[in-house]
Amino acid sequence: MNTAVILTKEEFLQHWLGHRVLTRRTIEKFPEKDLFEFSIGGMRSFAQLVMELISIAEPGLRGIVERSEEGYVHDLGLSTKEALLSRWDADTPKIIELYNRIPEEDFHKEHNLFGEYKFPIYSNLLYFVDNEIHHRAQGFVYLRALGIEPPFFWDR
Amino acid sequence: MNTAVILTKEEFLQHWLGHRVLTRRTIEKFPEKDLFEFSIGGMRSFAQLVMELISIAEPGLRGIVERSEEGYVHDLGLSTKEALLSRWDADTPKIIELYNRIPEEDFHKEHNLFGEYKFPIYSNLLYFVDNEIHHRAQGFVYLRALGIEPPFFWDR
Structure with missing residues (x-):
């Protein structure tokens, strides 16, 4: 295995935190009602998608640190935009x-992430970011469908 | 700078190639006509989005290798699903x-990627993958809106 560093641990963290800034801006763009009710093609609302992200990021990392295989809980019962944003910021x-x-x-x-996904930790972490981007x-498409300009992709 | 390896060069390549497999499957799911014509909220068709990805991946890498700052061309004139998939595979x-x-x-x-985005090469490469996921x-939302099941996110 070649051991030159292509990406440092800190660089990966900053990359992720930049994406978190953009995701927060995306949540902010939604009108309260649409955040919880709007969807396309039978998909989940953006609030539900964000609750999935919240239920993966901090709990997933905690599982990695504590080597716990506890499952995830996607239904967090956050029912206002303010509650979602507060939880995002607290995490x-x-x-x-x-x-x-x-x-x-x-x-x-x-x-064995959440007791279900047994991969190297670097792979778990890449998944957290990939899934957030996904x-x-x-949410960007929902915003466009609602006639709202999404945040700029580079704005992190 | 701490120099322990969190992700090898080869692991990052495999990560990207896995995403390319999933993107190819996504293209395949679209009916020919919808690939080029369907859109939501005034966005580009999925074919246009894929042409953007094609115009970034191989040309962007070539620019990195040759230290060229030539700009990108997103309008590749690929007008059939077969032409898109062939180009994808050739790349x-x-x-x-x-x-x-x-x-x-x-x-x-x-x-200075495409003469416009001056960042470290690792950051250029992360952007290629992020933008493809994005x-x-x-395309997944377009498929859902068309009543078509997207490929499984893990199928790479």
């Missing part, structure tokens, strides 16, 4: 603190 | 070959 420092507790030597160790992009 | 080995030519020591050097997810 960010926890995410930073937990992430910083993962030793770099552990990134290639396997972790669902946020769906 | 994959080129992407692998070009990527493998980037020395690991260069990932933290700056490159636009593919919009």
